[in-house]
Amino acid sequence: MTPLLRKLIPKYLKQEYVFGRTLLTLLAFVNAEDPYRFFTWNVTYGTISPLGVPQQGILINGQFPGPDIYCVTNDNLIINVFNNLPEPFLIAWNGIQQRKNSFEDGVYGTTCPIPPGKNFTYILHVKDQIGSFFYFPSLAFHKAAGGFGGIRILSRPLIPVPFANPDGDFTKLRTILDGGQMLQPPDGILINGKGPNGAHFTVEKGKTYRFRISNVGLQNTLNFRIQGHNMKLVEVEGTHTMQVEFSSLDVHVGQSYSVLVTADQADQDYYIVVSTRFTKEVHTTTGTLHYSDSKRSVSGPPPNGPTIEIGWSLNQARAIRTNLTASGPRPNPQGSYHYGQIKVTRTIVLANSAGLIGGKQRYAVNRVSFVPADTPLKLADYFNISGVFRVGSIADYPPKKQMYLDTSVMGADYRAFTEIVFQNYEGVVQSWHLNGYSFFVVGLDGGVWTPANRKQYNLNDAIPRCTTQVYPRSWTAVYVALDNVGMWNLRSEYWARQYLGQQIYLRVYTTSKSYRDEYPIPKNVLRCGRAA
Numbered sequence: 154m155t156p157l158l159r160k161l162i163p164k165y166l167k168q169e170y171v172f173g174r175t176l177l178t179l180l181a182f183v184n185a186e187d188p189y190r191f192f193t194w195n196v197t198y199g200t201i202s203p204l205g206v207p208q209q210g211i212l213i214n215g216q217f218p219g220p221d222i223y224c225v226t227n228d229n230l231i232i233n234v235f236n237n238l239p240e241p242f243l244i245a246w247n248g249i250q251q252r253k254n255s256f257e258d259g260v261y262g263t264t265c266p267i268p269p270g271k272n273f274t275y276i277l278h279v280k281d282q283i284g285s286f287f288y289f290p291s292l293a294f295h296k297a298a299g300g301f302g303g304i305r306i307l308s309r310p311l312i313p314v315p316f317a318n319p320d321g322d323f324t325k326l327r328t329i330l331d332g333g334q335m336l337q338p339p340d341g342i343l344i345n346g347k348g349p350n351g352a353h354f355t356v357e358k359g360k361t362y363r364f365r366i367s368n369v370g371l372q373n374t375l376n377f378r379i380q381g382h383n384m385k386l387v388e389v390e391g392t393h394t395m396q397v398e399f400s401s402l403d404v405h406v407g408q409s410y411s412v413l414v415t416a417d418q419a420d421q422d423y424y425i426v427v428s429t430r431f432t433k434e435v436h437t438t439t440g441t442l443h444y445s446d447s448k449r450s451v452s453g454p455p456p457n458g459p460t461i462e463i464g465w466s467l468n469q470a471r472a473i474r475t476n477l478t479a480s481g482p483r484p485n486p487q488g489s490y491h492y493g494q495i496k497v498t499r500t501i502v503l504a505n506s507a508g509l510i511g512g513k514q515r516y517a518v519n520r521v522s523f524v525p526a527d528t529p530l531k532l533a534d535y536f537n538i539s540g541v542f543r544v545g546s547i548a549d550y551p552p553k554k555q556m557y558l559d560t561s562v563m564g565a566d567y568r569a570f571t572e573i574v575f576q577n578y579e580g581v582v583q584s585w586h587l588n589g590y591s592f593f594v595v596g597l598d599g600g601v602w603t604p605a606n607r608k609q610y611n612l613n614d615a616i617p618r619c620t621t622q623v624y625p626r627s628w629t630a631v632y633v634a635l636d637n638v639g640m641w642n643l644r645s646e647y648w649a650r651q652y653l654g655q656q657i658y659l660r661v662y663t664t665s666k667s668y669r670d671e672y673p674i675p676k677n678v679l680r681c682g683r684a685a
Contacts, residue, residue: 187227187228187229187278188225188227188228188229189228189229189230189231190222190224190228190229190230190231191231191233192220192222192230192231192232192233193233193235194213194214194219194220194232194233194234194235195213195214195215195235195237196211196212196213196234196235196236196237196238196242196300197211197212197215197237197238198210198211198212198238199211199212199215199217201217201299201346203217203341203343203346203347203348203351204341204343204348205348209298210298210299211238211290211295211298211299211300212299212300213300213302216302217299217346218299218301218302218303218345218346219288219299219300219301219302220302221302221303221304221305221324222288222302222303222304222305223305223307224279224304224305224306224307225279225306225307225308225309226279226281226282226283226306226307226308226309226312226482227278227279227280227281227309227482228278228279228306229276229277229278230275230276230277230278230279231274231275231276232274232275232277233272233273233274233275234267234272234273234274234275235271235272236267236268236269236270236271236272236273237269237270238269239269240269241266241267241268241269241292242266242267242269242290242292242295242300243259243260243261243264243266243267243290243291243292244259244275244288244289244290244291244300245258245259245260245288245289245290245291245588246258246259246275246277246286246288246304247286247287247288247289247304247367247369247407247409247586247619247620248282248284248286248287248304248390248391248409248619248620249277249279249282249286249304250280250282250589250590250591250637251277251588251589251637251639252278252280252281252637253637253638253639253668253670253671253672254276254278254639254671254672255531255588255589255637255638255639255640255641256531256639256672256674256675256678257275257276257277257675258531258588258589258639258640258641258642259275259288259291260291260588260642261291261292261525261529262525262526262529262530262531262640262642262658263529263530263531263532263639263640263642264529264531264679265529265532265678265679265680265681265682265684266292266679266681267679273677273679274677276675279306281481281482281483282306282391282482283306283307283308283388283391283481283482284306284388284389284390284391284392284409284411285303285304285305285306285324285365285366285367285388285390285391285409285410285411286303286304286306286367286390286391286409287301287302287303287304287367287369287409288301288302288304289301289369293652294371294648294652296369296371296648297371297648299346301369303324303365303367305322305324305365306391308480308482309482311484312480312482312483312484313479313480314393314479314480315387315393315396315476315478315479315480316387316396316413317361319361319362319363319413320356320357320360320361320362321356321360321362321363322362322363322365323354323362323363323364323365324345324365324367341436341438342375342427342428342429342436342437342438343438344425344427344438344440347440348438349438349439350439350440350441351440352425352440352441353440353441353443354425354440354441354442354443355443355444355445356414356416356442356443356444356445357416357444357445357446358416358417358420358444358445358446359415359416359417360415360416361413361414361415361416362413362414362415362416363387363411363412363413363414364384364411364412364413364414365409365410365411366402366404366409366410366411366412367404367408367409367410368404368405368406368407368408368409369407370406371406371647371648371649372406372647372648372649373406373429373430373431373432373436374403374404374405374406374429374430374431374466374582374584374622375403375404375427375428375429375430376401376402376403376404376426376427376428376429376430376458376459377401377402377404377425377426377427378400378401378402378425378426378456378458379414379423379424379425379426379442380423380424380425380426380442380451380455380456381418381423382414382415382416382417382418382423382442383398383399383400383414384398384399384400384401384402384412384413384414385397385398385412385413385414386398386399386402386410386411386412386473387411387412387413388410388411389408389409389410389411389473389616389618390408390409390410390591390617390618390619390620391481391482391591391617391618391619392475392481392487392591392616392617392618393475393476393479393480393481393487394473394474394475394476394616395473395474395475395476395614396476397472397473399412399469401458401459402469403430403459403466403469403470405582405584405620405621405622405646406584406620406646406647406648407584407586407620407646408584408618408620408622409620414442416442416444418444419444420444420446420447420448420449421444421447421448421449421450422441422442422443422444422447422449422450422451423441423442423444423451424439424440424441424442424451424455424456425439425440425441425442426438426439426455426456426458427439427440428458428460430459430460430461430466430582431460431461431463431581431582431625432461435460437455439451439455463624463625466622466624467597467598467624470594470597470622471597473616474611474614474615474616475487475488475614475615475616475617477613477614488614492593492612492615492632492634493595493610493612493613494612495570495632495634496570497570497571497572497632498566498569498570498571499549499565499569499570499571499572500549500571500572500573500574501549501550501563501571501572501573501574502519502549502550502551502573502574502576502602503518503519503551503573503574503575503576503585503643503657504518504519504551504576504577504578505517505518505575505576505577505578505579505583505645505650505655506518506520506556506578506579507579507650508556510522510556510557510558514653515556515558515653515654516645516649516650516653516654516655517556517654517655518547518561518654518655518656518657519547519548519550519551519552519561520551520552520554520555520556520557521546521547521556521557521558521559521561521654521657522556522557522558522559522653522654522655523559523560523561523654523655523656523657524558524559524560524654525560526541526542526560526682527541527682527683528541528681528682528683528684529681529682529684530542530560530562530640530658530660531639531640532678532680532681532682532684533682533683533684534640534660535674536684538683538684541560541682541683542560542562542658543560543562544562544563544564544660545562545563545564546559546560546561546562546563547559547561547562547563547657549563551576558654561656561657561658562640562657562658562659562660563657563658563659563660564660564662565635565659565660565661565662566635566661566662566663567635567636567638567661567662567663567665567670568634568635568636568663569635570632570633570634570635571632571633571634571635572630572631572632573592573630573631573632573633574602574628574629574630574631575621575623575628575629575630575631576601576602576623576628577623577624577625577626577627577628577629578601578626579625579626580625580626581625581647582622582623582624582625583622583623583645583647584620584621584622584623584645584646584647585620585621585622585623585629585643585644585645585646586619586620586642586643586644586645586646587619587633587641587642587643587659588619588641588642588643589637589639589641589661590619590633590635590637590641591617591618591619591633592617592618592619592621592631592632592633593615593616593617593631593632593633594615594616594617594618594621594629594630594631595610595611595612595615595630595631595632596609596610596611596628596629596630597621597622597623597624597627597628597629597630598627598628599624599626599627599628600626600627600628601628602628602630606628606630607630610630615632620646635659635661637661638661638662638663638670638671639661639671640658640659640660640661641658641659641660641661642656642657642658642659643656643657643658643659644656644657
């Protein structure tokens with residue numbers, strides 16, 4: 154961490170957010186038959202005042218939050234990022250699967266940071282994806298200062314969507330910048346970069362609007378609700394859901410949802426409320442849903458929401474299921490992939506833990522606390538640089554040993570169908586994210602997982618997503634088809650835990666050198682460490 158960033162962290166960790174030129178040679182391995190969208194981003198520090206107090210934040214093209222990306226399934230995104238910060242910078246693409254191309258994934262295990270004063274062009278192909286996602290800075294705690302924005306991937310025109318086109322489409326990024334080196338309770342919650350009563354959304358009576366909600370914060374689960382209005386859930390991280398109505402919605406760190414809200418109440422203003430969950434002190438912020446013919450402003454206290462109730466959140470999570478008859482990014486129904494009938498070839502149990510190593514706070518997965526190597530792991534793998542990492546440096550099951558430091562890389566076979574169980578022995582909610590994939594959340598419950606728990610798995614319409622919660626002293630089980638070759642980050646979305654060791658890399662490998670399985674290294678790849 155640079156001295157400047159170290160100096161800025163205590164200031165930034167006081168809130169949590171809710172929501173050039175391109176050489177033709179760079180485009181050699183994007184799909185030439187799909188449309189291109191070009192972006193030029195200038196990353197700078199600038200003054201922001203999200204809670205009324207001026208402070209330094211990370212801006213993209215002068216904006217906080219950064220600009221939204223609008224695209225359509227299978228588009229090629231060419232994003233030229235100029236780093237005008239005095240330290241290295243790197244952007245990750247939360248939920249974008251980077252098919253066959255983990256070189257562009259934007260985390261330090263795969264991609265070299267952009268040096269100060271330099272630029273790098275990301276080449277992304279949103280292959281067979283739809284839905285609501287976001288991007289964010291992945292180095293150290295840059296995420297706490299800004300530099301994030303929404304990603305909307307729309308369905309292709311001929312692919313049916315299981316609801317009428319909404320009359321409006323809002324992206325809501327919700328965050329909290331948390332205070333203190335150990336991420337103490339936050340000073341405030343932001344909605345789209347604005348503090349209390351700062352975010353306003355204008356609607357017309359009788360019309361229906363889509364709200365895309367992402368929790369891009371650092372540690373807290375957030376509950377979202379709109380006074381007097383129900384929300385119809387329609388999409389979770391690229392999957393159309395059964396259309397269940399909720400009065401409020403828990404959004405765990407790193408997760409994204411789409412809901413439809415109909416302006417069917419009296420012409421006035423209504424509170425939009427976001428509050429923390431599972432915290433001793435509940436922090437709340439508000440925005441406004443403004444009816445265009447409103448003659449009355451919001452007044453009185455905002456509506457209360459759930460606070461520490463685990464069972465309420467668990468039941469809601471179980472109610473979120475796939476719409477099997479709806480089309481996803483392709484014309485065929487989402488239910489045509491029968492994941493419950495595929496034989497599991499490997500089971501992995503990952504247990505998180507906290508403790509001290511050398512007198513310093515660390516977090517671990519299966520007792521291994523991750524330490525970054527001096528070279529991105531994907532580059533070391535590609536160039537056959539020895540001594541950077543060791544495949545198999547983390548066990549498939551939690552061992553009975555003390556926590557220790559290592560660059561934990563787990564090997565996995567290409568096209569293996571794998572069961573991963575996230576076991577949480579701690580008293581805090583965990584949130585886990587896997588880059589490069591969506592996984593089916595087949596089960597979640599309290600206690601310690603055993604093979605007998607498979608009897609309660611949902612093998613029919615479980616929701617596929619890329620980020621899942623694990624409740625305190627509980628487990629969550631997922632199925633994942635490892636059909637994307639590369640080096641993929643599996644991490645805690647609680648950013649302090651990720652930074653202090655709660656992450657691993659999954660090396661999905663095949664002996665094939667065919668471009669059918671993995672694209673070649675980009676011609677504009679940045680080199681650093683021992684790959685320089």
